[in-house]
Amino acid sequence: MEREDFRSHYSGYDVLDKWSSPDWDDQTREVIRRRLENVPVVRFFTEQEVRTLTAIVDRILPQSDRSEIEKVPIVPWIDEKLHEDRHNGYRYEELPPQRQAWRWALAGIDETARALFAGKAFCDLDVQSQDVVLRHVERGTSPGDAWKIVPAQGFFTSVLVIAIVQIYYAHPIAWNEIGYNGPSSPRGHVRKWEGGVDPWEAQEDHD
């Protein structure tokens, strides 16, 4: 797979350097420690579903610039939410309960892949073909019986992409990449104006 370039403006910044600073309190350290160290084991999805979902996640939030061990884990956290059946606070009328919705949608993405690409499973396609499948799902033009139960477009935009994006940007690796200050309790901020950067905020590269 080709390596994509995601060059951060803040190459020297690591939010975890502030672990013991006045920006991090005990309860926040506990939450982030769990995110970094206690990645849950898969309990909800089947092995085949994990293969499909891993391939999907690699396209929605590509991390080809990182080795497997460096990647922000995403599938385990989706799995944990479904295992515990934690809700979002709303469900669109046309969508079945979330556990069913995810199972049907993953089956649907495989169905669409097989229909469009000579019987191949989604995870066996090259990345360009995978993107073709996902674009069909996004537009609601994806062939497959599963999509009669789970509306493709609704699931893609209001469930799938958002779940992946929210897990990725909750991780310190993503915070480093975008120069997010991260936790700030109890210290807070002083230089709030345009262009103002507190010494403990991410400093930009000068090049």
Added chain:
Amino acid sequence: MIDEKNNESHLFAPGIHGEQVPMRDLSREEVDFCIVGAGAGGGVLGAKLAEAGFSVVILDAGPHWDPTKDFVSDETASRKLIWTDERITGGEDPVELGANNSGRGVGGSTVHYSMVAMRAHPEDFQRRSLEGEIARAELLNWPLTFDELEPYYEEVEQALQIAGPTNYPWGKRRKRYPQREHELNASAQVLVRGCVKLGIPVAPAPIATLSAPHKDRPPCVYRGFCNYGCTTNAKSSILVTYIPRAIRAGAEVRPNSMAAQIEHDKRGLVTGVLHFRDGGEDLFRQRAKNVVVAGYAVETPRLLLNSASSLFPDGLANSSGMVGKCFMVHSGHQVFAKFRERINQYKAPPPGGALTEHFNRTMPDADFICGYTIEVVGPHPVDFASRISAARGLWGAELRRTMLDYNYYSGIGIVGEILPQQNNFVKVHETERDQYGLPIPHVIFSYHENDRRLIADAKRKMKEILEAAGGADVWTADRMAHLLGTCRMGNDPMNSVVNADCRSHDIPNLFVCDGSVFTTSTGVNPSLTIEAIAARTADRIVELRRHNAIP
């Protein structure tokens, strides 16, 4: 069914500095008031009633938060502050319920609100008279006037120590705010620059967070995590203001208590509230001479509808058929643009320190009635990434590349008035049940044509402002905020649920006190109006009691 057998005569509740505060145990008594919901409505009302000498129990479905231990500087971990129980959402414009509009736990949504503390205007209470009949909208005058509510705005502004400008340029002339205004953050500077360029008046925002020390609470240090629980107590939520007052005055605030049903006697007077406690399967009965429902505009009608009986087959307080009807939100559309200088939008309270109410009125040259307020927003990365991804259909490498410039985006958003409609409503689902076995809410919402024209205009104006300020790469996020209506207040029992005192037309010892009672939505954030109405309701109840008009 079990009645409380606990022999303890007192309990403890979390204080706001990590201490434990003694609290009365009223579980075996027939209290004067059982209030369901410890948020902006229930918290203010409960504190004032307890201070007036009534015995009060406030039930809340969620925990009693300890601000020194329970709040974290993290978007994801703070989801526990949100009401995430399943709700079905439909209509042409289904509302995303949960994160942006529904709180869980003592303090309710004020624990994660953005603290914009605005008064409605005199015109807001007279919409029907001012605008006449509007097709497919249920415009009504409120049974309250601004003048009746004004002293209560003043009272809650003092209690919450609102920080704002010396002279606030919109609405009825007012005294200066109790605390000085906050400095502008970068996103507020952008709003001000854009407005000044275009000749649009703009002013410091009145905000419910301290700008100077007040009693045992310190001023804001601009952590920027206001929507995720304030760890320093600078934020004037109900949790750290009225709830301690309520407990001190002898109220019991009972957390983790999910109301299942309001009971009544043969005469049709309510007698108490059945509720689940601490995740258990047993139903407890809190006996009460009066019941107040204050669960916000989805849970409040849900409880009234789920309390249907042979005497009240359509639910309590529902002879008009209006319980659940005229559900409203605010349009909360936001526009973002990229700037040359660093914004770091996560810094400082989300309202940033500036707003404009210039468009919050029916404008003579507009193709719509009512208006909107423009405020500053400042989403953290999880929220921002979700918005930009949904708004621009971004995913894959394009999303990750776009997010690299997160610190250069600045955003503004509206609180736009939405018209009440019969066809927008909350009902209980026919088949689906929650973890307690209770029918879940089913919410239907579609914008009115007037709403759509208002939104289109607001998007245009916000884009102009950001471009005038030097922004590029402008995009819009379609959003909504706040939950209102569903037990609207009115003089006519045929088309409203409660009267000006928040008292049910049908059942004299049943009250509703939260955003549900809004007759129209107004073009400002609702928390201060909810609190002012609750403060007034408490005084009215004292008055009614004096005349033996309530039990």
